[in-house]
Amino acid sequence: MRIENHKIPGIWYGQSSNLGARRQNPPVIIVLHYTTGWNGAASRDWLMGAAGGSSNRGSSAHVVIDRDGTAWQIAPFNRTAWHAGPSRYGTLEGINAHSIGIEFVNAGWLKPNGLGDFVDAYGKRFTGRALKKAGGYQMAPHARVGSGDFAWPLYPEAQLATGLDLVHALVGHYPIRAIVSHEEIDTRGWKTDPGPAFPMERFRVTLGEAADREPLAVVTAGRLNLRGGPGTQFEKVVPPGTLLRGTRLKIMNRDGDWAFVTPQNPDGREGAVTGWVHAAYIAPVIAA
Ligand SMILES: [Zn+2]
Incomplete structure (x- = not known):
């Protein structure tokens, strides 16, 4: 992937209605998210707001990556998108203005119902077998969700490969200083994405020597x-x-x-x- 005029040539582009101003400074942080959903096209349309035919007027992102590796760009990288909410990284506050937001299609945590099944954030019930069929899952605790273990759907390799390709291109094009999870910058303590099933380290290493430029x-x-x-x-x-x-x-x-x-x-x-x-x-x- 390469970046030209703040867009990725060759991938689907449609512009979200939920964007802030053109940036004065280039983005310095990449924030990684999950969509809390199973359907990539539906999340993309939601994050596009009116342009996607949805009623959402409060959130957006720059790129949505589906589970099969399909990427949809919904904002140019030189415009602020609304994905980080109240946030801080180090001494920098209000991370939307300084970052690029990437959404990975993933349902997020599912709660065991005590009968061997799992319930997602929308109350939909899944058997362990159905979850395995949907790409597998791992059990992990998370203090922000509650006590005990929760099921976290895995991220398919095709999806991660597109994500890594994109992050690599962004690091090469902009003065990116940090690659962070939404969870670690969220100042309200609500967010859990992209969660324990996401291989954060594989993304952070793409910074390479750029990380050393942050002394x-x-x-x-x-x-x-x-x-x-x-x-x-x-x-x-x-x-x-x-x-x-x-x-x-x-x-x-x-x-x-x-x-x-x-x-x-x-x-x-x-x-x-x-x-x-x-x-x-x-x-x-x-x-x-
Ligand atoms: Zn998020």
């Missing part, structure tokens, strides 16, 4: 220990010992949950100290 982060904890190594068993680097909320860091390296950083001085210049911090307490700084 800035900010401390989100009130006080964060700066340590001599990647673990709590390492002593604090004194001074400064702890870093205050808001301190900017240059990320030099990563080791599991830990990041090797150079804190910036309050004047914004790079400091002389280096050390390790737990990455759960820092957030990336992405320039829009």
